[in-house]
Amino acid sequence: MISRDPNVLLAEARNASRVALARMVTFVESGGPQQRSTASLAYQSPPPYVVGITGPPGAGKSTLTDRVITTALTAGALGDLTFEQIAVLCIDPSSPFTGGAILGDRIRMQDHATDEHVFIRSMATRGNLGGLSLAVPDALRVLGAAGFPLALVETVGVGQMEVDIASAADTTVVVTNPGWGDSMQANKAGLLEVADIFIINKADRAGVRETRRDLEQMLDLGADRAWRPLILETVAADGRGTEEMWKAIAEHREFQIRTGELERRRRARTGKELSRVLGIEVSRRVKNLSEGKLYDDAIDQLVRGVTDPYSAAETLLAQT
Amino acid sequence: MISRDPNVLLAEARNASRVALARMVTFVESGGPQQRSTASLAYQSPPPYVVGITGPPGAGKSTLTDRVITTALTAGALGDLTFEQIAVLCIDPSSPFTGGAILGDRIRMQDHATDEHVFIRSMATRGNLGGLSLAVPDALRVLGAAGFPLALVETVGVGQMEVDIASAADTTVVVTNPGWGDSMQANKAGLLEVADIFIINKADRAGVRETRRDLEQMLDLGADRAWRPLILETVAADGRGTEEMWKAIAEHREFQIRTGELERRRRARTGKELSRVLGIEVSRRVKNLSEGKLYDDAIDQLVRGVTDPYSAAETLLAQT
Numbered sequence: 211m212i213s214r215d216p217n218v219l220l221a222e223a224r225n226a227s228r229v230a231l232a233r234m235v236t237f238v239e240s241g242g243p244q245q246r247s248t249a250s251l252a253y254q255s256p257p258p259y260v261v262g263i264t265g266p267p268g269a270g271k272s273t274l275t276d277r278v279i280t281t282a283l284t285a286g287a288l289g290d291l292t293f294e295q296i297a298v299l300c301i302d303p304s305s306p307f308t309g310g311a312i313l314g315d316r317i318r319m320q321d322h323a324t325d326e327h328v329f330i331r332s333m334a335t336r337g338n339l340g341g342l343s344l345a346v347p348d349a350l351r352v353l354g355a356a357g358f359p360l361a362l363v364e365t366v367g368v369g370q371m372e373v374d375i376a377s378a379a380d381t382t383v384v385v386t387n388p389g390w391g392d393s394m395q396a397n398k399a400g401l402l403e404v405a406d407i408f409i410i411n412k413a414d415r416a417g418v419r420e421t422r423r424d425l426e427q428m429l430d431l432g433a434d435r436a437w438r439p440l441i442l443e444t445v446a447a448d449g450r451g452t453e454e455m456w457k458a459i460a461e462h463r464e465f466q467i468r469t470g471e472l473e474r475r476r477r478a479r480t481g482k483e484l485s486r487v488l489g490i491e492v493s494r495r496v497k498n499l500s501e502g503k504l505y506d507d508a509i510d511q512l513v514r515g516v517t518d519p520y521s522a523a524e525t526l527l528a529q530t
Numbered sequence: 531m532i533s534r535d536p537n538v539l540l541a542e543a544r545n546a547s548r549v550a551l552a553r554m555v556t557f558v559e560s561g562g563p564q565q566r567s568t569a570s571l572a573y574q575s576p577p578p579y580v581v582g583i584t585g586p587p588g589a590g591k592s593t594l595t596d597r598v599i600t601t602a603l604t605a606g607a608l609g610d611l612t613f614e615q616i617a618v619l620c621i622d623p624s625s626p627f628t629g630g631a632i633l634g635d636r637i638r639m640q641d642h643a644t645d646e647h648v649f650i651r652s653m654a655t656r657g658n659l660g661g662l663s664l665a666v667p668d669a670l671r672v673l674g675a676a677g678f679p680l681a682l683v684e685t686v687g688v689g690q691m692e693v694d695i696a697s698a699a700d701t702t703v704v705v706t707n708p709g710w711g712d713s714m715q716a717n718k719a720g721l722l723e724v725a726d727i728f729i730i731n732k733a734d735r736a737g738v739r740e741t742r743r744d745l746e747q748m749l750d751l752g753a754d755r756a757w758r759p760l761i762l763e764t765v766a767a768d769g770r771g772t773e774e775m776w777k778a779i780a781e782h783r784e785f786q787i788r789t790g791e792l793e794r795r796r797r798a799r800t801g802k803e804l805s806r807v808l809g810i811e812v813s814r815r816v817k818n819l820s821e822g823k824l825y826d827d828a829i830d831q832l833v834r835g836v837t838d839p840y841s842a843a844e845t846l847l848a849q850t
Contacts, residue, residue, distance in 0.1 A: 246840050253838030473833075480832045480839075485820055487839040491847060492812045500805055512800045513793075518573030519800075519807040520566050527811060 216248040223356040228329060231356050235331055238348035249348040255355035257476075259291055261459055262379030264365040264372055266394060269385045270411040272300075274446040274455075275364050281456045283327055288360060289460045297329045297358040299349060301342060301365045301375060329358065344490075346375055347483055368397050377404035378479060380472060381462045383455075385409045386425075388417030402432050405439045406462050409455060413443035437465055499526050536568040543676040548649060551676050555651055558668035569668040575675035577796075579611055581779055582699030584685040584692055586714060589705045590731040592620075594766040594775075595684050601776045603647055608680060609780045615647045617678040619669060621662060621685045621695060649678065664810075666695055667803050688717050697724035698799060700792060701782045703775075705729045706745075708737030722752050725759045726782050729775060733763035757785055819846050 212229060213219055216237070222230035234252070237244040263278075265271050279296055286292060333342055333349065346363065353361050365376040376382055384405040386394065394401055410421050425441050440458045444451030466472035499505055508522040517525075532549060533539055536557065542550035554572070557564040583598075585591050599616055606612060653662055653669065666683065673681050685696040696702055704725040706714065714721055730741050745761050760778045764771030786792035819825055828842040837845075 250838045250840045253832075253840075254835070256835055477829060477833055480829050481825075484825070484828060484832060484839050484842055485816075487843045488816050488819060488846065491840070491843045492816055495847070496805070496808050496812055499808060500801075505801075505804070508804060509797060509800050512573075512804060513797055515574065515576055518570045519804050520570045520573075520811070522804055523807045523811045526808065527815070 214244065216244060216251045219248075220251060220355060223352075226326075231329060231352070232331065234352045234356070235333075235349050238352055239333060239345045241345070245348070249351065252348065252351035252355040255351070257351055258297065258354040258358050258361040259288065259463065260350055260361050260363060260379040260381075262363045262365065262376035262382040263385060264368065264376035264382070265385030265409075265411075266368050266390075267366050269387050269390075270446045271364055271366065271385050274385060274409065274411055274444060274452070275362060277444075277446050277449050277452040278362070278456060279325075279328055280449075281452045282360070285456060288456075289464050291359055291463070293359040295327045295329065295358060297353040297356075297361040298331070299346065299353075299361065299363045300330065300332045301346065301363065301372075329353070342375060344486060347378060347479075368394050368401060370397060370400050373397060373400045373404055378482075380466065380475065381406050381459050383407045383409055383459070385411050386421065387412045388415045388421050390421050390424075398428065402428055406437060407455070407458050408439055408441045409451075410441065410443045411446050413451065414445045418443060436469060436471065437462065499529075504529055534564065536564060536571045539568075540571055540675060543672075546646075551649060551672070552651065554672045554676070555653075555669050558672060559653060559665045561665070565668070569671065572668065572671035572675040575671070577671055578617065578674040578678050578681040579608065579783065580670055580681050580683060580699040580701075582683045582685065582696035582702040583705060584688065584696035584702070585705030585729075585731075586688050586710075587686050589707050589710075590766045591684055591686065591705050594705060594729065594731055594764060594772070595682060597764075597766050597769050597772040598682070598776060599645075599648055600769075601772045602680070603645075605776060608776075609784050611679055611783070613679040615649065615678060617649045617673040617681040618651070619666065619673075619681065619683045620650065620652045621666065621683065621692075649673070662695060664806060667698060667799075667806075688714050688721060690717060690720050693717060693720045693724055698802075700786065700795065701726050701779050703727045703729055703779070705731050706741065707732045708735045708741050710741050710744075718748065722748055726757060727775070727778050728759055728761045729771075730761065730763045731766050733771065734765045738763060756789060756791065757782065815847075819849075824849055 212233060213222070214233075216234065219230040219234050223234060234248050237248040238252070263271055263275055275298065279298065282288070282293075282296055286294065331349075333345060350361055350363070363376060363379055365372045376384075382404045384401050384407070386408060388410060390410070408425050410418055410425075422441055422443075429439060440462070442451060442455055442458055444455055446452070463472070466475070504526055508517070508526060511517045512519060512522060532553060533542070534553075536554065539550040539554050543554060554568050557568040558572070583591055583595060595618065599618070602608070602613075602616055606614065651669075653665065670681055670683070683696060683699055685692045696704075702724045704721050704727070706728060708730060710730070728745050730738055730745075742761055742763075749759060760782070762771060762775055762778055764775055766772070783792070786795070824846055828837070828846060831837045832839060832842055
């Protein structure tokens with residue numbers, strides 16, 4: 211029987227047990243009692259280098275991700291970062307399924323579903339993308355702790371929340387198609403802000419030149435950034451351009467390390483993660499406070515008029 | 531010049547200064563720095579007996595309230611509770627105005643706007659009814675501390691939030707009209723749950739019998755309560771039925787005292803108030819935590835990988 215002890219699971223996951231690793235991800239995803247001990251353990255290891263891939267439905271992200279996995283495993287390195295296995299988190303707001311959606315994963319990533327060098331995991335939104343923006347960082351730490359130096363996060367959609375999840379990455383890739391304008395118009399500013407690399411996928415179709423021109427114009431109009439996002443063309447269906455894409459990701463990583471941008475980004479992300487955990491911890495404490503004897507005593511005192519709620523709250527909080 | 535010290539203001543308010551009283555209400559309404567000291571002071575006095583009056587726009591609540599004030603001041607007592615002055619809080623989600631809306635108040639309560647025995651105060655939602663559900667309990671405590679044994683809270687609307695505000699009362703009156711069904715259909719269950727007294731106002735119009743029958747049927751179908759809500763008819767325009775309404779309020783108050791229901795309700799309300807203040811206090815602390823050196827240190831440690839966000843949050847919270 212598989213253990214429920216995160217320490218045992220982590221040891222097994224490091225020893226290539228995909229079942230143990232999947233269970234750890236389920237723990238941090240569920241928000242249940244094992245969430246905290248699992249996440250807390252995972253944070254003791256460095257995070258993987260995270261590549262976020264986002265774009266509208268139908269842009270060909272899954273096929274492209276499939277190709278990138280092959281390219282990456284063949285190269286075995288991203289710049290000076292070497293690896294023998296890759297983890298992929300698939301976040302699909304339109305799917306109500308969670309870890310169990312293995313069939314879906316297999317269909318999505320046909321080439322690698324049974325590849326021992328690839329760990330593919332769907333994370334479901336359960337109708338609540340907000341919950342995922344909490345669970346994904348923990349899941350990435352779990353992957354790092356389990357020995358994955360590299361993780362891909364594929365997010366379907368270009369809404370602000372999808373973009374937020376994708377951009378909690380070290381390198382963010384936005385996938386478009388020729389004639390992309392319509393599908394991304396709504397959140398153009400948000401996409402421009404987070405994209406490190408634009409991919410024009412399905413580049414064997416008409417309209418590539420116009421799309422590239424549109425993107426360049428947008429970048430010209432946008433804020434000056436030390437890194438000007440690259441624009442690349444791919445045809446994921448036959449693999450064209452994926453090696454260039456992999457090189458671009460490596461180039462962006464190297465740029466970030468050289469300029470200190472990687473450290474700045476990770477620091478900012480760490481701040482967000484800490485604020486999020488603080489909020490969760492505090493809510494938990496208020497909930498606990500609202501259930502105990504101290505709380506009942508405080509209400510007695512309030513009803514008798516010997517204290518006020520501000521002083522009572524202060525007294526209660528001092529007890530936590 | 532008028533003081534900003536809540537203790538000075540309260541002494542003046544008790545000495546019949548309406549300006550001082552109005553300022554105290556502004557303090558608790560604003561959520562500013564004086565909010566806490568004012569509310570804290572106010573909670574040292576017992577609360578007034580609170581009658582909530584709610585119903586859809588156009589039901590005639592203001593005219594009815596006007597009449598009830600006259601009836602109440604003439605009687606000078608609600609059962610064994612005697613008083614010489616009445617406070618009225620008017621909460622109108624459709625009005626963007628706050629304390630300054632004196633002209634509006636005068637128009638709304640023509641008979642009593644200049645009556646020294648009546649304190650009328652509009653509280654504005656500023657588009658956020660949630661904020662009012664926080665400020666109204668504090669304002670009621672201020673009224674109690676200033677020497678008002680009785681307060682009316684008039685809320686326009688039958689949405690859940692309006693009903694929540696109105697039902698944070700000792701006796702809740704729901705005002706309807708003949709043919710009321712349409713305007714209240716959406717929140718029938720919510721209204722049924724909170725109403726202690728139903729008023730069919732404008733009872734000189736056709737359809738009174740049908741409306742009463744509808745209400746009785748609803749009550750028959752509803753959960754069994756020790757107190758079956760009374761159904762009364764009024765014509766606020768000429769004052770018909772307002773004395774019976776006043777007697778019904780007194781009857782409900784007497785019932786609640788006799789059965790211990792008043793204490794239970796106030797205890798439940800006190801619990802809600804304490805939870806609310808706990809939430810506010812905790813949010814304030816998290817905000818303070820996110821701005822200090824301890825927070826920056828925690829991020830340093832997280833970036834260096836020597837702690838995890840859960841332990842860091844615990845350490846930070848221990849410092850508050």
